[in-house]
Amino acid sequence: MKIARILFIRLLCAWAILSLIISGLVYFMERRSMEDHIVALALNEAGFVAHAFARFKVDPSLENRSRFDSILDHVVGTSFIIVEIYDQEKKSMLVRGIEQHGDIFDLLHWSNHDFPETGGASYRRIHYQGNDYFLVLTDLKDPARRRVGYFEGIFRVSPQLSQAAHREILGSVAVITGALLVAFLVTYPIANRLNERLRRRTNDVLRSNLGMLQVLGQTIAKHDSGNYGHNLRVALYAVRLARCLSLDDDHICNLIKGAFIHDLGKVAIHDEVLRKPGRLNSAEFEEMKSHVRHGADIIRNYPWLDSARDVVLYHHEKFDGSGYPYGLKGRNIPLNARIFAIADVFDALASERGYKAALPVDEVLAVMANEMPGHFDPELFHIFHDDVLPAVTELPALSLVELEEMARRLIQRHFTL
Numbered sequence: 001m002k003i004a005r006i007l008f009i010r011l012l013c014a015w016a017i018l019s020l021i022i023s024g025l026v027y028f029m030e031r032r033s034m035e036d037h038i039v040a041l042a043l044n045e046a047g048f049v050a051h052a053f054a055r056f057k058v059d060p061s062l063e064n065r066s067r068f069d070s071i072l073d074h075v076v077g078t079s080f081i082i083v084e085i086y087d088q089e090k091k092s093m094l095v096r097g098i099e100q101h102g103d104i105f106d107l108l109h110w111s112n113h114d115f116p117e118t119g120g121a122s123y124r125r126i127h128y129q130g131n132d133y134f135l136v137l138t139d140l141k142d143p144a145r146r147r148v149g150y151f152e153g154i155f156r157v158s159p160q161l162s163q164a165a166h167r168e169i170l171g172s173v174a175v176i177t178g179a180l181l182v183a184f185l186v187t188y189p190i191a192n193r194l195n196e197r198l199r200r201r202t203n204d205v206l207r208s209n210l211g212m213l214q215v216l217g218q219t220i221a222k223h224d225s226g227n228y229g230h231n232l233r234v235a236l237y238a239v240r241l242a243r244c245l246s247l248d249d250d251h252i253c254n255l256i257k258g259a260f261i262h263d264l265g266k267v268a269i270h271d272e273v274l275r276k277p278g279r280l281n282s283a284e285f286e287e288m289k290s291h292v293r294h295g296a297d298i299i300r301n302y303p304w305l306d307s308a309r310d311v312v313l314y315h316h317e318k319f320d321g322s323g324y325p326y327g328l329k330g331r332n333i334p335l336n337a338r339i340f341a342i343a344d345v346f347d348a349l350a351s352e353r354g355y356k357a358a359l360p361v362d363e364v365l366a367v368m369a370n371e372m373p374g375h376f377d378p379e380l381f382h383i384f385h386d387d388v389l390p391a392v393t394e395l396p397a398l399s400l401v402e403l404e405e406m407a408r409r410l411i412q413r414h415f416t417l
């Protein structure tokens with residue numbers, strides 16, 4: 001996936017997560033603030049009752065009783081739907097309520113009557129039949145701040161107040177979410193531009209590395225067979241086969257790197273062995289075989305190159321276990337090495353070398369199928385035979401310049417970030 005797309009998705013996820021978290025916090029805080037406001041309203045109403053009740057307690061005259069009743073009626077009619085007054089001993093003295101709210105009256109009896117300390121108050125929010133209520137319990141004090149009893153009431157939040165509070169909460173959430181969205185819209189292009197700059201520089205470094213890799217491959221080829229075209233063709237054959245297997249870009253990039261430097265270890269082989277025109281004797285062959293270990297040894301400390309190790313170290317293993325350096329068998333041989341082995345042998349037979357002419361493709365395939373039993377992964381060879389070769393019939397005859405152009409397009413396709 002392209003980095004710009006990853007960046008966009010991650011920033012979008014960050015926006016969504018931050019919006020959820022911050023909106024949740026804002027919702028919680030606004031809700032608390034709304035509750036505090038409503039409870040303050042309720043306690044303010046209870047304060048009126050307290051004053052009248054204290055006067056009545058001191059002087060239980062008809063006038064004071066009438067005033068107390070009048071305030072109680074007012075409070076019950078406007079904000080509370082039921083009120084219960086307790087004396088100092090917490091014994092119920094009177095209950096006043098609006099009859100049409102019948103069921104909600106029971107809430108008073110659900111209350112655990114957690115009578116507060118002097119000056120305190122407790123409340124509980126209740127959502128009942130689509131409406132919000134607050135069960136408020138506070139003490140009643142006379143003007144000298146002495147407790148004269150307790151007030152318990154159910155405060156009904158009016159639909160208008162409830163709607164206004166919800167609108168305020170939703171407004172706050174919308175502002176926060178919008179601000180985060182604006183921050184995202186501003187951040188994305190900036191981050192994307194920086195990323196694009198970084199991507200271009202990284203691509204430059206990548207191209208330089210690949211250029212050095214090709215230079216290395218060409219140097220080895222000139223020192224060995226002088227056939228640099230072999231490195232390019234085996235890369236092209238191997239990648240075609242890898243694509244038929246639907247391998248991912250990482251696999252294919254490692255395959256290309258491996259193709260360019262598969263015989264890197266030959267720099268450690270004596271010239272008289274490396275360039276000997278005839279057959280190698282047993283000791284010479286043993287030395288020649290060591291080129292795969294030398295190659296793996298050279299790249300082992302450089303992770304970017306070490307990813308080509310499967311090809312460099314195992315490209316002479318054979319499917320039946322008769323190859324070298326470890327005699328690995330079947331699928332124990334890494335997939336990239338099994339792919340590369342087919343491309344390597346095919347091109348060696350199909351191209352001209354100083355000591356032999358190029359064989360026609362049909363003849364090469366016949367040699368690989370009949371005279372090299374157990375050498376290749378049969379499944380991969382079958383795909384190479386049926387699907388890869390028909391698509392690259394022109395490859396053996398291409399000039400070095402044409403091969404380099406094809407290799408350039410191959411690198412462009414698979415190594416671009």
Ligand SMILES: [Fe+2]
Pocket residue numbers: 262263291315316
């Ligand atoms: Fe080799």
